[in-house]
Amino acid sequence: MPAAPPPPLPEPPRPGPPLLEVDDLHVEFRTPRGTVRAVNGLGYTLHAGQTLALLGESGSGKSVAALAVMGLLPTPPARITRGAVRLHGRDLLRLSDAEHRKVRGTRIAMVFQDALSALNPVLTVGHQIGELFRVHRGLGRRQARARAVELMDRVRIPAAARRVDDYPHQFSGGMRQRVMIAMALALDPEVVIADEPTTALDVTVQAQIMRLLAELQQETGTGLLLITHDLGVVASVADRITVMYAGRVVEESDAPRLYAAPAHPYTRGLLESVPRLDRPGRRLVPVPGSPPDLAHLPTGCAFHPRCAAARARCADERPALLPVGAAAEERSSACHFTDEVTARGGRP
Amino acid sequence: MTSPHPPGPTGDLLLPAADTDAPPQAPPASLSRDAWQQLRARPVVWACLAVIALIGLTAAAPGLFTALFTDDDGRCELARSKLGPTTGHPFGYDLQGCDYLAQVVRGSRPSLLAGVAVTAGALLVSVVLGLLAGFYGGWVDSLLSRATEVAFGLPFVLGATVILVAFPRHGLGAMTLVLVALGWSTMTRVMRSQVIAVKDADYVRAARMTGARPSRLMLRHVLPNAVTPVVVVAMLNVGNVISGEATLDFLGVGLQYPAVSWGLQLNTAQSYFLDHPHLLAFPALFLSATVLSFILLGDAVRDAYDPKLR
């Protein structure tokens, strides 16, 4: 394929004020078989009205980082050893359990991957949505139920008034995920964290859910943190992308620039792994091997055992997350040879 | 028709990197190994094991304890009937004037034998029946399930009392059979439901689709993956059987004099309890310690094997 002239990219949108800042977060698990370092200095900033995609393979610490923000980590075995999670500048990690619970209910909400196990099988869906209003807003039963129907309508569940008294198992996977989204949006949170909301679903339902999330985000102006392993899924909704590997950020960028020319070899690998309808006949070039064992992280650049561009230096010295490109682009990458990688359009 | 993508070098297709990468380097973990690690860390487990080992030793070699702790010479003198503990006879004397420690130590054998034999028998029956019922389903299951329900409906002690009263001349062997007959149903139900959960697992489907015969599916795949919870129930059951056996002896329908057992000793003790509390205290102590140890151990094993409790 001849090198294409880089298409003109739009200016990165002016972000709103910082809403959620995660700074140098470290989480580890003490297990009988050693210390699992699940998150090793993760940092990102989510602005109001922005959609940030947090990208990484299974086991790269995405869910653990999200649970740390929510204050839902099981401690023990988990321990947050360093870092800060600031909502409007206030460090959530310093809050008491009761205060954190309040923030979690009303200002940050989460959509889990497995909607079936996140819903209580013996309560009706309407009851579970309504409970949020009863507990946090002090509404009565009837009002809460009316609000539940309203919300189910908003997440486009057909015949919401009829289905409000159904039990979770009576819904399809996609409809259950809509219920989860309704519950997340119930109390008008400022931040919604969606942890692989479509990974268990098939493509048709995935497309519906992604579109729903994007539309709701436009309507409400919340900050949306979208966790995924698939660069294809978030292309249509993400404003910014943070790529994680072994609990660390390896690249962050606004979405169009990252897709046009990934700066980190790992990001390129993820991008080339997606089978594409618009490029038939192209061979997939996957990242070889599998993610590292977080109890025994590789030295230097954690990605070096799988990196096609790795050299001797990569095994010894850990690359810092440094800005790449023009300052206005606000991109950064953690690779010793970023310049060479970007110069070749992301190819090593 | 050609391949939908240009052929690439075979070397990179086969991804040698997939095996040079580090698979988990931690020591191999399995549920059993994790469970054992967790069990090992709990003092109560060791305490229970110590009690069970001690009682087991008394059952295996009662003479050893008699020789170590008493001046007993095996003779009984009615003159010493029901005397309290003295030096050389720390548990005192029983109704016949025999050394009570020697008697209590001898009493452990029928209790342990009954507990272990009944449980092993019931385990065997329930694993076989549960496996067949759960695996084959259909009429096999209907038949076995009805039978299990009937057996489940029979009360353990009352049922045993009725049967044993009907056949008065019986020994430990007959009692064991009766208790197995009354005790297999719970474990069978557990086994059956485990088998039903496991038999539709993908790995069983995979073997079935390769052409594996039912015997192979049952023995290689279903049994090993279904049996753990049943074994845990069985461990809990040992304590129940021991107390059940003692209860029957106590009620006078189990073992009969001249056999020696804790239940019989308790039966004798009831008439003299106020004046001679040692007659009650020592067998009761041994019985409770044994039953409690088995039950606590069973509980600990169950917790250790339950991943949800980690």
Next chain:
Amino acid sequence: MSTGAPDPTDPNPPEPDRPVLRVRGLAKHYPTGGGPFRRRGTGAVRAVDGVDLELHRGETLGLVGESGCGKSTLASVLMGAERPSAGTVEVDGQDLFALDRRQLRAVRRRMQMVLQDPYSSLDPRMTIGRIVAEPLAIHPEVLPRERRPAKVAELLRLVGLDPAHADRYPHQLSGGQRQRVGIARALALGPELLLCDEPVSALDVSVQAQVLNLLADLRERLGLACLFIAHDLAVVQYLCDRIAVMYLGRIVETGTREQVYGSPYHPYTRALLAAVPVPDPTLRGAQVALLEGDLPSPADPPSGCRFRTRCPQAQQRCAQEEPALTVRPGTDHPTACHFPLPAQVPPPRDPATGKAP
């Protein structure tokens, strides 16, 4: 029963180009509600309801459809794990369900399956070596016992695993490595026909790409015929020569890869294509119409065309008359739609080059 099937009374004529797998009018209905206190036969889940397929030597057929449309049910009937309610399955001209036990075992050596979930498809209490060797143990006539360890090592190498992994247990491997083990097990008996039921759906994209490449390569090297089940048309396109699109127990469109992707006539195929995410944010805003709602219940399928409850093109006739799977005027491959869409939209452009591929 669907029309368009070749006459099933045809007594197995000798054919020069006989397909490895031929499925005619296949149906699998699960009776519902037939408990002991209810009247039997109150209804049925029509999981598969009249499917015709053909698979030739060395060919890969992609079977695509939403969750619950009957793909796995079809696969397990094809493997002989369940008896069909109607229809026949022929493997190399032999009717799978007319065989005696011994013949069935022989046929089973020639067709093997890779299951969807790499986490539940391997027995947690067996080592990798024993898992891969199991088909050889079930069919001991294939290879003498002493040569099996070498064969296992060869198979593990073939799927890109270190033979040293043979001593490990499944939970010690990653999802991708487990799926390689599943593939090695399926290849142990040297099958001609491989059924893959969503072998990559449970994997991360990066690992999914590895496994897709592995399957593509193995298929070529071993000359396998392959039925590849998936819900994602982009994945299917990568691997398959021919495509069959399934909706609610029926095939609604089938053709070669070029035909189906180049000119999808059935509204459902269009919708599936529109749902595939394109990893290119510059195409944002070019909003395509997505499929609304859920798959109807297979226990009570809509009258006429089963897709009509979700079809943007549905008309009166669709509710009354069931469309047959045939080549209609103006189309070049079979569709089950009264009003096939014109081959309008140019195929999606490569946004990097701006050129249509």
